Amino acid sequence: MYLVTAEQMRRLDGETIQRLGIPAIALMENAGRVIAEEIVALCRRRGGEGCRNAAGWEDAGKDAFQVSADHALTLDNAATERWFILVGKGNNGGDGLAAARYLRETGIAVTLVYAVPPESLSGEAALQRDVAAAMGLPAVVYGRDRLDLAECSGILDALLGTGAAGAPRGAYAELIAAANSSGKVIVSADIPSGLNADTGETHEPCIHASVTVCLAFLKRGLLQYPGAGAAGHVKVRAIGIPSSLAPESGVQVHLLTPEVLHAHLGVDMARRRSPEGHKGTYGHVLLAAGTLRMSGAGLLSARAALRAGCGLVTWALPQKLLPCIIGSAPELMLADVGGNEDGTWQAGSVSELLRLSKERDVLAIGPGLGRFEADTEWLRNLWEGTDCPLVIDADALNILADADYKSWASRRHPVILTPHPGEMARLASITTAEVQRDRISLAMGYAKEHGVTLVLKGAHTVIATPEGQAYVNTTGHPGMGTGGAGDVLTGIISSLLAQGLNEAQAAAFGVYLHGLAGERAARQRNNPAAIIAGDIIEAL
Ligand SMILES: NC(=O)C1=CN([C@@H]2O[C@H](COP(=O)(O)OP(=O)(O)OC[C@H]3O[C@@H](n4cnc5c(N)ncnc54)[C@H](O)[C@@H]3O)[C@@H](O)[C@H]2O)[C@H](O)CC1
């Protein structure tokens, strides 16, 4: 499933109408119909109506002549519903007008609430206005006629869509505020009015929807916070624009679903292992991590790597840690790289790491690493001197942020960076708020500019590749915001790389699995808040 910007949506819209010849009004009709279907589905859930055949013919005799109604637009308790349709001036309003007609056909009472005088509508929206008038749909104009939102059972927000610019003004702003404070269930057409469709920023005011019926393609803003919170449950519905147009039109952002992992990224989700395989077949991770005070970070990464399926893990660590770690994970191999009396790292460890890396498939650096003297030179030596993929996390990202690493020799093997928003802010020399403003664009820009695969962690983790593709994760939950969860992810991604997945596959599948394991751990504990990082490893 693709994620698009408003500009890309306009292009796709234009392509469909001009090149393929599907009339704009047909797309708007489809939009109206699917919006109405989702409202009917919502009313059914609310009314507790089961999945009974709406035409009720299961009661009929065996040989009876059977006729079924259009189930998607049939509602038994329609008479108890009255929906207000908030209509804006553009095509989003046109979608609302079309939806109103379909709702009316189900028996739901509708009232059109024009934000602007209906005479100001144009194009397809004006056509919809005229059809609605010809059908006698009741209509009021905001500011001119009496309106009491308490008199409805639900509100369709068809005020502003992808053509909106800036904060809602005038009647739009007043209607949005009134809808939000009405306490009524709100369904948004395409996007909540007041949302920036690209970044997910919410203007003041912005509709708070229970359901958003997103048309044709997911808009990026619906997956980015705070917009993702304002959209409620997002349903993406087709309206006749072929999805094959998306890559042709330069769309490079995907929702990270099993289908995308399999068909687009070529990941073998079944993770078949050869009957002839042995521990050497599944790769060897070298992990440079942990100090005496943060030994747990290294242990979590190392154990996660093992659980994610690689054959062997060597954990390189300061000598002082060794006695504490021995026996805590007997499956691990430990490598003493010297270090200071207080169990911290020394830059001199680089020669041993370079030696060890020759026999290993991946080098993962960072969890619990801390900072130490000449650490930027240390990291540069590893960057330039190792002949395997690198995964760089945690403190190693802070080292990278201090280094002018674009001037370092380019690597033959890929680099994956796994920052959380604070680390990303340091890498990009901006504030955390600026990172969060439009995570997708930022991650894509950084990955391309620096030639790295970037995993920007957080709600809906973004994976961006140097080639310009991006994947937005769908798995996981807020309970995974717990110490060590990131260290677990580093272990998983490194493990997948060691098993031969390429960097985009390892980063995307690793993030997906990590979230899935977090979900399973939460189910096992019966509460997302109760899970700790070790639970995610055990759930893998
Ligand atoms: N995806 C498709 O192919 C289809 C989408 N449809 C729907 O069309 C809208 C986009 O329609 P558009 O006419 O371009 O823009 P809007 O309806 O979002 O609104 C533009 C309209 O609103 C006024 N306006 C803009 N910004 C503000 C503001 N901040 N405050 C007040 N008023 C504002 C301005 O005057 C414009 O006239 C898309 O989201 C879908 O819902 C098609 O129906 C089917 C095909």
Ligand SMILES: [K+]
């Ligand atoms: K809307």
